Amino acid sequence: DGGITQSPKYLFRKEGQNVTLSCEQNLNHDAMYWYRQDPGQGLRLIYYSQIVNDFQKGDIAEGYSVSREKKESFPLTVTSAQKNPTAFYLCASSMEAGGRYGYTFGSGTRLTVV
Amino acid sequence: GQQLNQSPQSMFIQEGEDVSMNCTSSSIFNTWLWYKQDPGEGPVLLIALYKAGELTSNGRLTAQFGITRKDSFLNISASIPSDVGIYFCAGRYNNAGNMLTFGGGTRLMVKP
Numbered sequence: 001d002g003g004i005t006q007s008p009k010y011l012f013r014k015e016g017q018n019v020t021l022s023c024e025q026n027l028n029h030d031a032m033y034w035y036r037q038d039p040g041q042g043l044r045l046i047y048y049s050q051i052v053n054d055f056q057k058g059d060i061a062e063g064y065s066v067s068r069e070k071k072e073s074f075p076l077t078v079t080s081a082q083k084n085p086t087a088f089y090l091c092a093s094s095m096e097a098g099g100r101y102g103y104t105f106g107s108g109t110r111l112t113v114v
Numbered sequence: 115g116q117q118l119n120q121s122p123q124s125m126f127i128q129e130g131e132d133v134s135m136n137c138t139s140s141s142i143f144n145t146w147l148w149y150k151q152d153p154g155e156g157p158v159l160l161i162a163l164y165k166a167g168e169l170t171s172n173g174r175l176t177a178q179f180g181i182t183r184k185d186s187f188l189n190i191s192a193s194i195p196s197d198v199g200i201y202f203c204a205g206r207y208n209n210a211g212n213m214l215t216f217g218g219g220t221r222l223m224v225k226p
Contacts, residue, residue: 006156033213040221041218042202042216042217042219043157043216045213048213088154090156090157092156097213098206098212098213098214099206099213099214100144100145100206100208101162102147102162102214103159103214104159105149105156105157105158106156108154108155108156110154
């Protein structure tokens with residue numbers, strides 16, 4: 001079945017460490033997105049990519065980095081520069097840039113700094 | 115930039131009651147979408163609307179694309195405990211490069 005897979009589901013990070021969250025889709029979607037969700041809050045856009053080898057900053061890109069070397073993969077690295085990384089991270093993809101037909105979301109990764 | 119105001123922010127209702135929530139935008143949209151997020155999971159698309167005035171149902175859920183193109187409504191009839199979650203609206207104007215704008219979400223709690 002086609003879908004979007006995020007791993008791991010739960011991730012613990014020590015302060016000062018970089019961690020990478022995986023996002024893979026087999027939907028043949030062109031565009032991919034990363035969102036951050038804090039408890040009781042909405043979705044905030046971190047980075048997005050509308051095509052392979054290209055990506056753009058979202059509203060809260062500081063302390064994060066991404067790559068888009070393959071169409072199906074869009075990993076997110078949370079760097080030590082991100083001062084408050086504990087959050088729920090959601091990856092999404094859409095058939096075309098813009099998502100007129102909606103985004104398909106993964107099941108999320110919960111990152112906790114210990 | 116575009117702003118989406120979703121209300122109410124939260125609702126605590128009795129099982130069997132009907133629920134209404136809405137989103138309003140500062141600018142017009144060509145697409146309105148409604149998502150539901152179960153606790154600890156990613157949002158799932160419930161209903162997509164593409165035409166002003168359009169009314170679409172999905173089981174006990176009904177959504178409408180406002181005729182001004184600046185608002186949308188979601189109704190849930192006869193709520194059940196599994197309706198618990200966060201409901202998000204999302205809108206988009208069909209310009210090249212435009213992305214979805216998400217509302218802040220409505221947290222629904224259902225008392226059995």
